[in-house]
Amino acid sequence: MSPYFDNADSVTFRKREKLVALLGRTDTGKTSTFNLMTGLSQPIGNRISSTTHQCYSYSNFIDTPGFGDTRGGESSHLSLIDFFISLSSGIDILLYFVRYGAMNSTDLDLFVDIYKRILSIEAYSNSCLVITDYSLPNLEQVNTNEHEERKYLLKQLHDNDKYSYILDKFDHRVIFIDISPYNYKRREISREIIDKFLHSFQPIKRFNCQNLQDAYRLLRRTQEMETLCLDLKTQIDQLTTQNQHLTHLYEQQIRHCKDLEESYQRSTKQLEQIHEQTLLTIENNHLITIEEMKRQEFRIRDEVKQVRHQLEEIEREMDRSITFNVFSYIPLIHIVTNIIELNTKRRITQRIRKTLHSKKKGL
Template identity: 75%
Template structure:
């Protein structure tokens, strides 16, 4: 696996010299110190985002991306682990950078994240704390072992549990630097301080922790899981959209069924009303017909009565006289005709009654 360098084609690491890696939060002075020790002019970042996006090497110094970059996340972690794994020969010294007077809980948590999740506690033996932006006049004295100024400053730092935790892990290995580009003399003094430390500090062994492999797989796995999560979220959104469509369609069908039910009930009511009205009309017409036939029957009876009377008179007349006029047969013909008509109407009435009776049964 090749090193992840910006200047990958020009990397030449001198194996006989100590390999130094610069680590730390964004804008803690890593790249400024890297430029000071290598004579390069790598662009520096700000307190929000890191300009260094990949590991950059010159000589035996390696600059790394700043942790806590708002644009980075696990990408910078993965890049660093990828690079560390590529250094099969290991690392001699790890410079961990913080700013003087600005150490807080977030910085301490970032330190723990780097050394426990990415590196390992084995890296403590090869690490040194580098405190930048030290602007006090006693810059040289606080970097001399055993000096009163250094003892006093270390005591102040140990009173702060954030600095104290790191110093205890690093066995009080700490440098104070001022790499401000506006003060050339303090920059040169800082360079001398780093050179003296590198000459005096002899790590027991190179750091080459197997846990980096686990960290590499863990971060890769995390990225894969995040990718799966994004895919699942997309599928969930699509299912939500489809479910919303189906829900709207279901509600629409429910409303349609309700409308059909209302329409059916209205049609049934109308049909019932029409049926009742038809029955009422038929019954009324039937009653009227029967009443009319009764009246006609009464009239016919009256006529029959009159005819009988006439017949009786005719018989009486015939008894009195042997001869009679042919005209006398006319009333008789009329009577016979009325009797036949009456019989016919009775038959019709009976048929109508039977018909109405059968219709009532059907209904």
């Protein structure tokens, strides 16, 4: 017995009644319809995440996790396949849910993904399109075959390539329901419409869930590959972060080198300016020194001329008064000569005395 079965009575009941599985993306009304048909009160999800995280069965209905759930991912798909494989007798009817007027490219891609990766094209013949949130007043008419309003509405849907693709795959099997919690009457009408369809629809054969083994293995392998890809992505992100850090350091070094180069150029320019100023100063000083030396040379020449002139004057003066000068200095010369003689005699006398004194000591 599958762990998803709620009790043994439901399994026995499925052997006698058509087994119906509710499929579709998150927040398309699967669980609300499940509650409507079974009388249960399972929690209802929203447009972002589903409250149904695994298959839940009651009576002959199976509620499945919403596809496109941001939290379930491939795990929900594996849970669905695992549950279907456990149904050895297969499934009679697959109800695929979409919202009225809200079908977009993402919904269509999800539908194709479900029937190609999880189920198979064989499931088309057992499937029916259920359009929820149909709020127009002609609910019963659009669910009556050959009614003009149904034909008109189907034509409108066929003009939309997204709806027409599913309708063609399901051989135009479609029902419209309104399960709004605020309108009890329309909910009851919707329940009767579903019940009537389930009793009238006779699939050629049950959908054999055992054929999903390959899909299960492929999906499991896909999940492993996705996990590996996530690990690789994490490593790539880490390497990218390191690369960004190294790039930042490299850019800093480049800027630093540029700053050093600019500083070197400024210093070189300053040195060249200083060198030029020094050469100019030396040259100016040299010119000043040469000029000063020339001026000094001229002054010395002038002084020499003056001295020569004075000497010449002295010589002329001496020539004129040579006789007078000689006779004028004779007395002075005589006095000096006498002084020298006296000093000489005194020194000789002192030496003689010293000699005699030395001889006396020797005796």
